[in-house]
Amino acid sequence: MLASVTEDMDMSKPSDLVQGTLDMLLLKILALEPMNGFAVSQRLKQVSGDVLQVSDGSLYPALHKLEQEGWITAEWKTSEYGRRAKYYSLTRLGRRQLEKEADNWDRLSSAISRVINLKEA
């Protein structure tokens, strides 16, 4: 599951995001450019400023599931160091799924914001 594991224990608060959210994040990252699994996990950490960290053990099953659903597709390429690696990229279906999930996320987060920002009487 998605959880933050950092060296600094007092900074961590497990972000209990649902599986669907993880899917959305992965799709988005792959929408930017095709990359392999390791790079995805690094990018996620990097962009979110280390707040969102996906344990490697849950990253790969998630990627494989996305591939099975047909939202991403994989290709074995010879990387810059001359070694073979599996590169994932977004498909047309995946792009549509990403849009849908991003919309849902927007609506959900605005609703939550509205509730949280209620002024106390």
Place this chain on the structure above:
Amino acid sequence: MRPEHWLYTIPLRLRSLFRWGQADQELDDELRDHLERATEEYVAKGMAPEEARRRARLDLGGVEKVKEQCRDARRVNWIQDLIQDLRFSLRMLRKSPGFTAVAVLTLALGIGANTSIFSVVSAVLLRPLPYANPSQLVFVSEAKPEAGMSGLGMSYPPFTELQDNNRAFSAIAGFGRHALVLTGQGEPSEVSTVVVTSEFFSVLAAEPLLGRVFVAEDGQRGAAPVVVLSENLWRGRFGADPGIVTRSITLDMRPYTVIGVMPASFHTPFLNQTNQVWIPLAQDPLHSVWMTKPPREHWMAVIARVRSDISSAQVLTELDTIGARLAREFPAEKGWAIRTEPLQQTITGDVKLPLLLLLGAVGLVLLIACANVANLLLSRATSRSKEIAIRIALGAGKRRIARQLLTECAILGLLGGLIGTLVAYWGVATLVPLLPSSLPKFHAIRVDGWVLTFAFTLSLATSLVFGLAPVLSAVASDPHKELGEGARAGESAGPRRARAFLAVAEIALAMVLLTGAGLLMRSFAELTSINPGFEPNHVVKAMVSLPQFQYSTPKQWAAFSEELMTGLQAQPGMQDSAIAGPLPIVDCCVTLAFQIVGHPPMKEGTAESANYVPVSPRYFSVMGIPLLRGRLFNDSDSSSSAPVALISEALAKHYFPNEDSLGRHLLFGFPANGIVSREIVGIVGDIHDVSLGEEPGPMLYVPFAQAPLYGGEVVVKSTLSASAVVGAIRGVTHGIDKNLPVTDIAQLPNTLNASVAQPRFRTLLLGLFGAIALILAAVGIFGVISYSVSRRTRELGIRMALGAQPGSVLSMILRETLALTLIGIAVGIPCAVATTRLFTHLLFKVTPYDPVTLALVPFVLIAVGVLASYVPARRATRVDPMVALRCE
């Protein structure tokens, strides 16, 4: 998911299914690549390479686990798992060929036996009748509830009433059995004749192979005589003559025009013969007389097809109305009611219980076989417990392991089913010729699609049954305990108890089967030891028939029979010969009503009845029936002398309990003679006239010369060989008239045997199953005890080392066996009693609680159990203490 999306993903799923091996390799590569990159990352951050590698690995978690989760994410997992399970299971089964062979053979025996019996049950009971819309067909019968009579045929006038005035049936027809003599086509021979009303073929919705079937005009009196042939007769006797339609054939010396041929797939209900002809009722020399007489003889079997829009309640009310109207019109019909039941039930009703009994018995055999295989599996599971523990420790889910073990069981079951099907082919081929001829055989009994489906389903179900216990016990094991340092090849209590339980269950089931078999055997022994009342040895019988149209008067019949008897008596070597009406057991009886002159008259509509037989004077000496009082018939009892009769002891005792019956008169008569007052001149011994199993009934004998029939059964007692006797009968008969057929030739002892064919068949089969059950139970006990001994080698070694005598070890093992067996018997007795109560009416003179059987069967089981455990027990005494103490 939207449809197009789903379609799009199929290639992906298929790809992961088929290129699974490749996909697995790729997964491996992917994760390895990840670990390398992660290690590099950590090294770049300044960690030592070893430390970096360790961190990377920790971050990932268990590699195998991640792999498994990735595989789970691809949702075609279950097929891949199945294939993997299959390959693994096959490998494991190949590794222990002995175990696999024994298990598969045991299962094959059980499944094969079940499939064979199911073939019979399927063809006889389950398949619908071979007519269109068979559920619409009903059998119409008459019943007289107050006299306790039911299921009787209809007489003609009520039938016509029903035919003309009903709204419930789309077609209704009556039919009866006769046999006419076919001449002019080779040897004169009798042909099974079905006498039918005009709608017969419409009721059954049967289409002819050639020509046409009867229409209403054919059934009118005075119409041209027509006949329909069966295909087998057409091919056999008429050489498949394509111009058979409109040809004329001679039946009972009368010309009939052939109008059609029925295909071989058409069967007349109840009268299923391959060589058969059908003639309209109006054209039958014997039965057409019933068309004009008032109702008395209930001789017609009536079948009807219910309209599709009529409910069964409506049919009942309709029949009640018509029944009431008939009672008003014909006083003799008072008290009679008309009933219907589905035709399928009428045809198969009698054999349903015995067949289901056989199926139940063979099912028990299968259960015992399952228990044996389960025991084998339990033993094997114990030796594989280490392997399973390792797998669990490595992260395999318990459900996954259970699935794999069940796959092994399924493979065993299916293999057993495959070989069992081969056994069934052989079994059915052996069984079919042994089946009693009274079994309705509309469909060929063979291993067909239905039966194969049954075998397949049974194999799978069986695997589940015998696999459940071992699988559950295998996955319930605790890996820590199994793999711990001190873990020896000892055994937890669970599997041992399960094995003992299975052995007990086997013995209980065997007890049930053996009790059933024992009861049937005793019943059959009682049946065949009955004295039939006559002496069948060295007696040959043959039927001689006189065609009605040539020999139409009783005078002619009497003259013929006299000439026949004189001729036969003159033959050398024939000790004694006679001619008679229905013979006991072989033929159906003729029951007549009679009145006793001098006794108070009976109420209108009720009468005493007895079985009626015209016999020639020497009949009693041929058949060995003793004369008790008075005199037998002699040659002076002719048509011109006073009418006389002989009665059986049963009749005398019942109707003349306190008086002498000799000299009294009885009023009765067979149609041809009308009612006549006859004097009782003698009393003869009782005979079992209907069957060995039924009590002797009251019998009326009259001299053949005074009440001749149009032919009869010739019985000859002779020390000559049967073929010589038959040759002589034929010779004399054809000397008088060369066109007369001599049929139904048999030796009386054989006919007696044939009359108990059904009980014999049941007893043989159940005895066979009992024997198989006994062997399986013995094997089961052998397995349990010998495994228990091998597990206790250490303990036994210690005992011997401490000075125990071989004798005491032996008795210890035997006591264990006895305990198992006795518990099994204790459980089995109430089960046996409960089950045997179900087929009480199949037993003859033996109660379901028969003490002899109930005492003998446990004795046999104990003996067999002790015998089975003897070898392992001996092995236990030969344990070398030093070897035992050293082995771990």
